[in-house]
Amino acid sequence: MRSYAQSIALYERTKKSLAGGVSSNVRYAATPVPLFFVRGEGARLYDVDGNVHIDYVLGNGPAILGHAPQPVIDAVARSLADGQVFAAQTPRETELSERLVRLLPGAEVVRFATSGTEAVLMAMRLARAFTGRDKILKFEGHYHGWSDQAYISARPPLNEAGPADAPVPVAGSPGMPASVLGDTVVCGWNDLDLLRQALERHKGEIAGVLMEPMMVNGGAAPPEPGYLEGARDLCREHGALFLCDEVITGFRLGLKGAQHRFGVTADLAIYAKAVAAGFPLALVAGRRDVMNTLLDKGVMHGGTYNGNVQSMSAALAALDVLQADDGAVYRDLERRGTRLMQGLAELAARHKVPARVQGAPAIFQVHFTAGPAPRNYRDAVACDRDRALAFHRLLQEEGIRVNQQAKFFLSTAHDDAIIDETLAAADKVMAQL
Incomplete structure (x- = not known):
């Protein structure tokens, strides 16, 4: 022993x-x-x-x-003498954002954050501002961070979760206000009929449909053939944004993530974890018209450590390794x-x-x-x-x-x-x- x-x-x-x-x-x-x-x-x-x-x-x-990993460690070590946070932009942000826009499916523009949890919150806020609606539809067993707005039905006890064809939102932690549950619709995953029914029950109310494109946290279950495409089409039919949480799958299921692997493109996608090979970095990527609500509608997103020198350096070095010799x-x-x-x-x-x-x-x-x-x-x-x-x-x-x-x-x-x-x-x- x-x-x-x-x-x-x-x-x-x-x-x-x-x-x-x-x-x-x-x-x-x-x-x-x-x-x-x-x-x-x-x-x-x-x-x-x-x-x-x-x-x-x-x-x-x-x-x-x-x-x-030595290439990442070396790049970060070289960057340390340049400083860490400036409350301003750095050329490394420009270089990294340009590379990500060229690489990621549907990424017309990106915005950097520090953790997956806060990037999810940004995507949810953007969806609500763009559509003028309040509700987010998410799926049982899908984890999108520990915030009050997202930590709902991530691992619900089945005796509290309601029927499989119409689950009820379950708070994931004490201390979460009951009010957040009213802005969340929960659905069973990998079943287009269930998603269609949920969207019909809440017609005109859903700002975004948020999912892991492969259910990693709840069981490493891949999507059924045609499920992601069908979910995207239902979102378009109902005027909701299709939001892919690629915090885990991004840069892990391939250089272009789960969307490329499964042949579907989201309106907004959230990345974190592997993008900087161990350094804290997250981002939201997607449609320019949706992302432009940050400027056009004054949607607030901030963060002292966003775009910090070391995380930018780490991500650039990691991409060099991951992109070498066509991946x-x-x-x-x-x-x-x-x-x-x-x-x-x-x-x-x-x-x-x-x-x-x-x-x-x-x-x-x-x-x-x-x-x-x-x-x-x-x-x-x-x-x-x-x-x-x-x-x-x-x-x-x-x-x-x-x-x-x-x-x-x-x-x-x-x-x-x-x-x-x-x-x-x-x-x-x-x-x-």
């Missing part, structure tokens, strides 16, 4: 000065306590107890190039991720563990179920949660770090030798399961 004595002691010490002992509630979900790490390099993390972990959490997605790093990432997905599915079958591995090679999840792979949130929560937790704990003892949902993020640093090591560890774990 691995020792976590130093992490346990440091967690107890930290709780005396840091609320809850962590800086994000998501970090509570660790075994045996929130672990403390001293260093990350490539695909590995090193904790205070000297344990080495092959990391498939990757900061919940940002570290697309692995931890401390060659993605071809390797797809190949290795596919091999890992197939290997895990074969191990589960060999050891007679009922499991489905689904998602995309750069982000997928192992669902412990004898039934079909989940296609929406309610399918996902019906899977065996206890077995997923056991899988997480047993893998950690073998030096493999995944989250408690048994979700895998891959980076370009996960080479073939690391995939081999991961599958060897998973073989032992599946035998125990």
